[in-house]
Amino acid sequence: MTPTTAAGALLVSSALSLAVAFAIVGYVPQFARDAETLTAERLSTLTAHRAAWRALMGFFMGAVVLTACGLALLAIALAEVGDRVLAPLGLALYAIAAPLFIGALAFQFSVTLWSSGGVDRGPMRPELFHPVERASAAIVGVYMVVAFSSLAVFGAAITIHAVIPSWLGWSAAIFGVAGAISYLIQRPKVGRLVISDLPLWIQVWSLVVGVALLVNG
Numbered sequence: 001m002t003p004t005t006a007a008g009a010l011l012v013s014s015a016l017s018l019a020v021a022f023a024i025v026g027y028v029p030q031f032a033r034d035a036e037t038l039t040a041e042r043l044s045t046l047t048a049h050r051a052a053w054r055a056l057m058g059f060f061m062g063a064v065v066l067t068a069c070g071l072a073l074l075a076i077a078l079a080e081v082g083d084r085v086l087a088p089l090g091l092a093l094y095a096i097a098a099p100l101f102i103g104a105l106a107f108q109f110s111v112t113l114w115s116s117g118g119v120d121r122g123p124m125r126p127e128l129f130h131p132v133e134r135a136s137a138a139i140v141g142v143y144m145v146v147a148f149s150s151l152a153v154f155g156a157a158i159t160i161h162a163v164i165p166s167w168l169g170w171s172a173a174i175f176g177v178a179g180a181i182s183y184l185i186q187r188p189k190v191g192r193l194v195i196s197d198l199p200l201w202i203q204v205w206s207l208v209v210g211v212a213l214l215v216n217g
Contacts, residue, residue, distance in 0.1 A: 003077040004163060008213030010070030014063045015207035018200055021059035028052050057109040060199075061102055067206050068098045074154065074163075074213070081161045090153035097146035101199070104136045104143070140199075144183045147202050152176025154209075164212040172205060 155172030182196035
């Protein structure tokens with residue numbers, strides 16, 4: 001298996017991992033409600049669905065790790081055709097972003113789940129929980145901006161070196177820049193939701209580029 005096809009397989013796998021995570025949210029839709037509050041109802045949900053919560057966080061983490069591995073192999077494939085700057089830069093950006101997101105997920109996996117042990121006593125020390133939760137959300141925000149920037153750089157590298165059709169490269173570059181700007185300015189919105197506020201967009205890119213790498217590898 002060449003680095004190109006291996007990168008494609010990992011990037012597609014990252015999208016599948018995220019798809020499983022969203023399937024879990026579909027199975028327990030309460031996970032998506034009141035995500036930033038530590039209410040008795042939320043604690044009850046976590047207590048009743050602890051295994052599903054662990055699986056949800058695990059598949060989210062898996063998607064990020066698989067994306068990082070796929071991008072590392074994509075950088076190798078681009079290096080083989082002469083890229084010495086853009087792909088390493090894109091990989092470095094995602095290498096910075098990925099641990100941030102995993103750290104935020106680790107908070108959700110451990111602290112939030114630990115808090116659910118106090119459901120019989122009601123909400124547990126919100127004066128401690130909520131500041132950490134807000135910090136976790138801010139970390140996710142940094143991840144989104146840096147990850148979008150990484151995709152933009154990889155898109156430029158793909159456009160120049162054409163390991164897959166160049167239109168995928170320049171569209172990825174535009175997508176990455178637009179996503180980063182959209183997240184920073186928090187526009188456009190659908191209702192209260194900022195369109196770029198969902199990590200799934202990173203894996204949508206991973207799926208499209210991964211399939212292209214497999215087909216052209």
